Amino acid sequence: MKDHLCALFESGAEFMRYWELSRKDPENLEHRKQMLQCMNETYRHANISYGLIDQTIEWCKKSDLAIIQEDWLEAKKLIDVALEDLAKIAANPTIDSKLDCEQGSSDEHESEQGSSDEHESEQVSVSDNEIDSKQGSIDEILSEHSSMNEEMTPREHGAHAARSTITICKLTRIFLNKITNTTASGPLFTLDPEINSKTLELLRQGPTEIAEQLRSLAKFLVDLHQKNRKPLLARNQYSRRLLKIPAYLKSTLLLLSLYHIPLPTTEVIHHSPPQNLFSSWFLSLLSPYHKATDCMLEALFDPQGFNSEDMFFDSEYLVMGSEYSIADSE
Known part of the structure; x- marks a missing residue:
């Protein structure tokens, strides 16, 4: 304006x-x-x-959460576009059948996650179980990356990287579905009225940054697939754009755990106090999200083993470029 x-x-x-x-x-x-x-x-x-x-004037009438959720919904659209692009190059039947199985589990999770707004208590319980079930399959995939990368053709490698990226995209979409979901009676939670503008901006920014990074990565993989080139990224300062993905999620989950206030629609689940419902769900998401990120990074970088939970992330937010392979100066 x-x-x-x-x-x-x-x-x-x-x-x-x-x-x-x-x-x-x-x-x-x-x-x-x-x-x-x-x-x-x-x-x-x-x-x-x-x-x-x-x-x-209309925007000022909305709650802080409603305003932020509009950006989160836009982030979800970016994830959907990324998944469409990744699906174009991921369908290689000669490799990585385990990833197909793992993605099927992720699809089931998403389907059950959003199938019924009327049964929120059932939905949260299913989500926890499905998130836990993903950890074993992701561990198996991680253990195979080193040997597979040496044997793959460029397009097989690209398909493998796309499948690994699909996993983290779907987990991100599950998370975005959770924090933007509403029932017939209204939203599932609200935000503490004491939250300040800086924290609100961080809450808005985290999911948006993740979605933009994954959308750009999907475009990059499609471009390399068309050029028949392997998607191997150098371990340098510019790769921090991808390495920051779990940090964005973790900071967003932390802020939501601190400032979200569950509404009456989520009060009784297995006799748990409402304050613990979202927090426990957020915690259950962290481990598979880190492992899925490691899986994606193993497919994109030199296979020396990643542990994204142990990495240091500074507070600087880097802007994603259109090409990962081009190192822009800092």
């Missing part, structure tokens, strides 16, 4: 200037022409500003 308001005042001032020049020199057609152009620009920016003001 700021840019359009500045342009509105600027074009309005120019209109007044040429109107005055045209009034003093009626025979000068150039002044009249410039005046009409400035008038049209003023009308255009005024109409845009009116619309943005109306949007801002």
Whole structure:
């Protein structure tokens, strides 16, 4: 809005200037022409500003959570697009049947996660069980990466990397479904009214950063697949963009655990106090998410073994470029 308001005042001032020049020199057609152009620009920016003001008024009526959830829903759309791209190159029947099985488990998890808003207690219980069941299959996949990477053709390697990335994308989508889900009676939780604007921005930013990283990675893998090149990334400072993914999730889960307030629709689940429901679900997601991230990184980097839980992440947020292979200067 700021840019359009500045342009509105600027074009309005120019209109007044040429109107005055045209009034003093009626025979000068150039002044009249410039005046009409400035008038049209003023009308255009005024109409845009009116619309943005109306949007801002409606936006101010929403709760903090509702505003953030709009960005989370956009992040979920990015994940859906990434999954579509990854599916194009992941369907290689000659490798990694275990990943197919693992993805099937993830699909089941997502289906059961969102199948019934009316039975939230059942949904949370199923989610916990499904998340736990993923850990064994991810461990098996991680143990095979080193030997498989040496034997793969570039397209087989790309398909393998895509399948590993699909796993983390689906876990991310499960998480986004959880924090954007509502029932017929309303949202499942709200945020502590004492939360400050900086924390709100961090909550908004975390899922968005994860989705943007994974979307860019999917585009990168599709591009390499078309060029028949292996998706091996150097272990350098630029790879931190991918390595930060579990850190974004962990910080988001921590903030949600601290500031979320479950609403009555989630009160009674196996006699657990409502404050513990989301927190326990968040904790159950962390381990498979780290392992799935390791699985993805093993497929993308030199296979020296990753443990994303032990990595150090600074607070700097890096902007994802369109090409992972191009090292932009810091």
